[in-house]
Amino acid sequence: MSKYIMRPEHEFPHQPDQSSNFNESVYTNAFNSASPVGGWMRLGNRVNEGYAELSVCLYLPDGRIACQFQRPAISTNEKFEAGGITYEVNVPLRSVSMTYRGDVIITRDPDALRDPQKLFAHGERLPAHVHWTHQAQSPVHGGEPADDQVQTFYGRDFSLGHFNQHSAAKGFIEVGGERWEIDGHGWRDHSWGPRYWQVIYCYRLYIGNFSNGDGFMLLKITDAAGVSRRQGVLLVDGRYEEVIDMDIMTDWTDRQDPASWRLAVRTAERKAIIEGEVIQLAPLRNRRKTDEGILVSRIAEGFTRLKWDGREGYGMTEYIERIESEALTGYPL
Template sequence: MNPADFRLDPADEYPHPAGPERNFNESVYVNAFDDGTGVGGWMRLGNRVNEGRAELSVCLYLPDGRIAVRFSRPRIDTNDAFDAGGLRFDVIHPMRRLNAAYEGDVFIVTNPDDLRHPETLFAQAPRLSCKVEWRLDTISPQHGGEPVRHDVQTMYGRDFSLGHFNQHIHASGHITIGDEHFPISGHGWRDHSWGPRWWTNIIWYRLFLAAFPDGRGFMIHRIAGEDGRTRRSGVLLIDGHYHEITDFDAITDWTDKRDPTSVRIVVRTATGRTAEITGEILSLAPLRNRREENGRELLSRIAEGHTRFTWDGVVGYGMTEYIERVAEDGSLAGFPL
């Protein structure tokens, strides 16, 4: 990514005027994990104001394999804030500090495989009160922005988000679920995007995210276009600076249900840096997105993996995200890549 191809201003931390597209989306996403225990998770709020609703996602990975989740579509009338359904993001200092908080119920999932059948799960799963409070301080430069020309390639493609930036973060705070309390002192990643979005516009992609106690981190991304060709992009965070990735290979090990269990990544950057990284998926949330178009249902699988990564013997926690279209015969667009 060439920084000269993008514009980014501190004002981009805040909501943008909604575009005319029915599927205009502006979203904030954060993940955070304790460096010692690995406890943590991710939260996202996507404002779809032209549809009169937001997309709320809370997914928290607990020490014994349980996952606490909440997904809803709270009503919104404006795109003036990231605050709906009990989830709120506050900009304390643009590009430097963000506070994330959730207060509401969560469903307790003891067997993550049950998330494949959410209607049944949410009718039967126990619900507990939850409170999340995270302070997120950035430890890296900003990466991305809004393209300055029509020929500039965006990270996900212009039919998924026009503007997009991200940063690695230090995270502190807590998660409280029922009478259980989990302190968070560790690291994570955050992003902010705006523009038209349908989740099913993605053919398939692989996204790997982590930050480590020694200050290093990475964002590694591979995405397929309609023509079947893939693009590789991302950064390594080393000594407080981002090094753009020029190429990488990622080899995934799979279960018999076609879920990722581990990954081996070899990376090279434009500055000549190389890295060998392994990841073990500790807990996977097998999610999905559905919509109808011209009377036909479109379905994508979104596999969200809580992952323990190892880089030069140092352990850090983060996420693997595997998205792909599901064909009518059940085949997955990106499997087994």
């Protein structure tokens, strides 16, 4: 019997519970196979707080990052549409599309994202139109826990329901007068339930695709007591293989950002060594005011070139951790 319940209706918005921080989030990324261009989009409905979290981050082939982050007002959780983003389910569990129309802020220096207030006040802005469609290349992984004993992906206080899927991705990115085609691969996820970024003490997430359709989604998540879980999947020949064990070695920049990494992964079927080189990193942060004060998390989002068994691909490196006493809680692990 499966540990998770996954039905076609889970593709669509859920009835919010009474949690003040209920969040329902849809995320897609997409990268061209022939050239290093792509990005990710996310919309997280926080209807009980009256707004959505909108994120668009595009990695352009000349090294620029084009991005937008907003909190558009919403009054319903009946659709994934706010601030210029729309998300549509074409065929449940098989195909979705995501689109953004609106301005983006352009930076040639990713370090400018460390001071977003200044960048958003004075940075160059250009009109953008981004659209891609995902066609499933894997089963859906995850869902709603079948009972109270099931270990959820991120924990029961961060997105109780969660599923994800690897895909073929086609579309385009237009910024100003320039256009780049997307004909490659991507990954998507959908989650719902109570969610604060600061609930995560430390995690390392790796997502990747290769031109033959193989891929991976690998997570190491650590709590404040230092206890870690390693989980995720390798996608091989259209099937997911659950991870049994995983070791991580990260090379860091002087700014304590991930520059490259090496993963040793084991499933019941195989052992794999996967390497990643971060091409462009968006060093983001999230702040939340609580009764204890202002809690801050580092969210490093890196467009990454991948190697596995002689094959090259593209994907994302995501390092999230709390910042306490001006120190990253997970660094240098």
